[in-house]
Amino acid sequence: MNGPHDLGGRMGFGPIAPEADEPLFHAEWEARALGIVLCCGALGYWTIDESRHARESIAPADYLRFPYYRIWLTALIELLQRHGELTARELVDGHALTPGKRPEKCLHAQGVVGVLSKGSPTxxxxxxxxxxxxxxxxxxxxxxxxxxxxxxxxxxxxxxxxxxxxxxxxxxxxxxxxxxxxxxxxxxxxxxxxxxxxxxxxxxxxxxxxxxxxxxx
Missing domain, CATH: 2.30.30.50 (SH3 type barrels.)
Structure with a gap:
C-alpha cells in the first residue's frame, strides 16, 4: 500500500540526525510497550506480516507524529480487537472484563530468550x-x-x-x-x-x- 511508512525518496521530511550514544529506550513505557507486543505476538493470532501491515494502516497524520513505540501500541490495539482479545469497553475502562482466550499461550519471562533466539524462518x-x-x-x-x-x-x-x-x-x-x-x-x-x-x-x-x-x- 502507499502509506506513510514508505518514505524512501520523498523530500520534505528533514535530514536524518542519528543520536550519539542513543539509549535502547528513551522512556520506561517504551520498554514496556516492546514487552507487551512480544507477549501478545506469542498468542499466535497474527504473523509478523499482519502486524507490520497493521502499523502501515495507521492514518498518515498519526503515523508521522507518533513516536516509534506508540505506532507499535496503536497497531497492537487494532490487532487485539480484530482477533477478539480486546473490546472497546475494556480499552476505555483500562482493564480486562473477561479472561483471555489463550491463557496457555502466555509467554513467561524465562521463555523470552528462547522464543526470540529461535526466530521464525521464512x-x-x-x-x-x-x-x-x-x-x-x-x-x-x-x-x-x-x-x-x-x-x-x-x-x-x-x-x-x-x-x-x-x-x-x-x-x-x-x-x-x-x-x-x-x-x-x-x-x-x-x-x-x-x-x-x-x-x-x-x-x-x-x-x-x-x-x-x-x-x-
Missing part, C-alpha cells in the same frame, strides 16, 4: 524452479495495491540486474491478510543509483524482491 521449499536467472535484467512492476507489499515505492518501474537467487520464502503480501504463505522465489536485485534517484553517480542500490514483483526486460 524459507520454504517449492516445486517450481526460479523463473529469472542471475545476471538477468528485470523491471520492477508498477504495483499499487491497497494491501501489504514489500516493494519500496521508489523502485517501481525501474530496471535492475539480478545479483543472486535467495531461495523460496513466505510471500508477505498474502501472509499479511490471511491468504496463506504462498511462497515464491526471492532475488537480490541491484539498481544504478543515478538511474533511480536522478543523481548519485557510482552509487548502487540492492533490494530483495519477490518474483511476482519482477518482469524480464
Amino acid at each position: 524459507c520454504r521449499t517449492v516445486e517450481v524452479a526460479p523463473r529469472l536467472g542471475i545476471g538477468a535484467r528485470v523491471r520492477v512492476r508498477n504495483l499499487q495495491p491497497t494491501g501489504h507489499i514489500r516493494v519500496p515505492g521508489y523502485l517501481r518501474g525501474h530496471v535492475g540486474v539480478i545479483e543472486s537467487q535467495c531461495g523460496a520464502h513466505v510471500f508477505p503480501d498474502s501472509n499479511a491478510v490471511h491468504q496463506g504463505e504462498q511462497p515464491q522465489h526471492l532475488y537480490t536485485v541491484a539498481f544504478d543509483g543515478a538511474q533511480v534517484w536522478g543523481q548519485g553517480e557510482g552509487v548502487s542500490i540492492r533490494a530483495d524482491l519477490w518474483e511476482s514483483y519482477l518482469e524480464a526486460v
Whole structure:
C-alpha cells in the first residue's frame, strides 16, 4: 500500500540526525510497550506480516507524529480487537472484563530468550524452479495495491540486474491478510543509483524482491 511508512525518496521530511550514544529506550513505557507486543505476538493470532501491515494502516497524520513505540501500541490495539482479545469497553475502562482466550499461550519471562533466539524462518521449499536467472535484467512492476507489499515505492518501474537467487520464502503480501504463505522465489536485485534517484553517480542500490514483483526486460 502507499502509506506513510514508505518514505524512501520523498523530500520534505528533514535530514536524518542519528543520536550519539542513543539509549535502547528513551522512556520506561517504551520498554514496556516492546514487552507487551512480544507477549501478545506469542498468542499466535497474527504473523509478523499482519502486524507490520497493521502499523502501515495507521492514518498518515498519526503515523508521522507518533513516536516509534506508540505506532507499535496503536497497531497492537487494532490487532487485539480484530482477533477478539480486546473490546472497546475494556480499552476505555483500562482493564480486562473477561479472561483471555489463550491463557496457555502466555509467554513467561524465562521463555523470552528462547522464543526470540529461535526466530521464525521464512524459507520454504517449492516445486517450481526460479523463473529469472542471475545476471538477468528485470523491471520492477508498477504495483499499487491497497494491501501489504514489500516493494519500496521508489523502485517501481525501474530496471535492475539480478545479483543472486535467495531461495523460496513466505510471500508477505498474502501472509499479511490471511491468504496463506504462498511462497515464491526471492532475488537480490541491484539498481544504478543515478538511474533511480536522478543523481548519485557510482552509487548502487540492492533490494530483495519477490518474483511476482519482477518482469524480464
